[in-house]
Amino acid sequence: MDKDRIWTAGLLIIGDEILSGRTQDRNIAQIAVWLNLQGIRLAEVRIVADDMARIGAAVNALRAQNDYLFTTGGIGPTHDDITVDAVAAALGLPVVVHPRARAALEAYYEGRGGMTEARLRMARVPEGADLIENAMSGAPGIRVGNIFILAGVPHIASLMLEALSGTLEGGRPLLSRTLGCWVAESEVADILSATERAHDACQIGSYPFFREGKVGANFVVRSADAAALESCVADLMHRLETDGRAVADGGI
């Protein structure tokens, strides 16, 4: 196996509530950070409505382009929870009740009113799928092939990620270091691009801000190679200081 292979994931957020602006998404950032710890890069995110055809099109596009696909949202007990059906349809698989999911839900709802048809919906999976446990609720996440179907509620999604930690093959995590200057990024644009050109294995991102009445910018150097990263950071710091800039190691 190529040690430099880059593993990627797509993320599909399913939910009218995000597209309406009613709910601020909190899954993208937490999944991105978690993926990087697994040595997997988040390559693309799509957000679509609770609609079979739109979910299916996005599932098939993102799973074809990436090693892994994660979805969040739409796996509850109500009529607008159609993720399992849409993923199964996209894969050409029937939907079946998973016996272990059913047992987990029956145990969870014992003394909470018992099993109902609506609750049984949460035991439905594409045929051949495995479950992703979570300690918080009876409703599991679902793994089918390279697709991971997670809850939309951020703290439940987070528990499902925890259950998956260390189980997915990945490559080297992308490392990053940040330098900050109280400077308009346009004043050091030439330094940034020259430094990036001189360090093939690194990318430099420039993130301007306006704070305490002053403009500044953070420069984030990223690389999968620790030595290359350090060398690029040292070079960038040297070039900025030579240009008369005070550099904050770690960013501002």
Place this chain on the structure above:
Amino acid sequence: MDKDRIWTAGLLIIGDEILSGRTQDRNIAQIAVWLNLQGIRLAEVRIVADDMARIGAAVNALRAQNDYLFTTGGIGPTHDDITVDAVAAALGLPVVVHPRARAALEAYYEGRGGMTEARLRMARVPEGADLIENAMSGAPGIRVGNIFILAGVPHIASLMLEALSGTLEGGRPLLSRTLGCWVAESEVADILSATERAHDACQIGSYPFFREGKVGANFVVRSADAAALESCVADLMHRLETDGRAVADGGI
């Protein structure tokens, strides 16, 4: 013109910093809410890296499927700001310096170190484009055809939206009303789906939460038709109350 026509927009977020999890996106929600006020529905969001080919593919897919396309990010002065080039390439247009953008930048940087090659990058537009003013910085947003290129910094994007308010043709805004119950959504799933089936012009979304040690859910009814919305909300409230649930009008 069909008064029931639904106008849609796609949104493309350009930025490695969102995909790495370093930055929490704050543009999706503000653009979604603003679009709805214009009578335009946000139909899909994609987030891609600072990469010409990926930006181009997303631009062409989203502009073909929607009446409007908005992009955020990648319009600053540094080497990683490639949105203008990527959009122009996707449209098959050359990139030119816009005289009024150049003049605005020259005025802005007068006394701030003057014009530089890096700063002049922010005056570059796809040929034939118009500018979207913003009061905060010298760098304008760009309109080219049905594509609106906005800044990534949320408060500057917000000023650009303000400049566009009331200028885009749209339809009737999607209206919404929320009812809340301290109930597990699985207990009322049948009521929700039966109510939605009885009201063609409305959708009902169910959003569960766990708060103060108890489970609850908000039910958001959406419609472009005010009378249909009121009738569906009244029906849902009646059905929930008949089932013995205490309903909070406005949500919990």
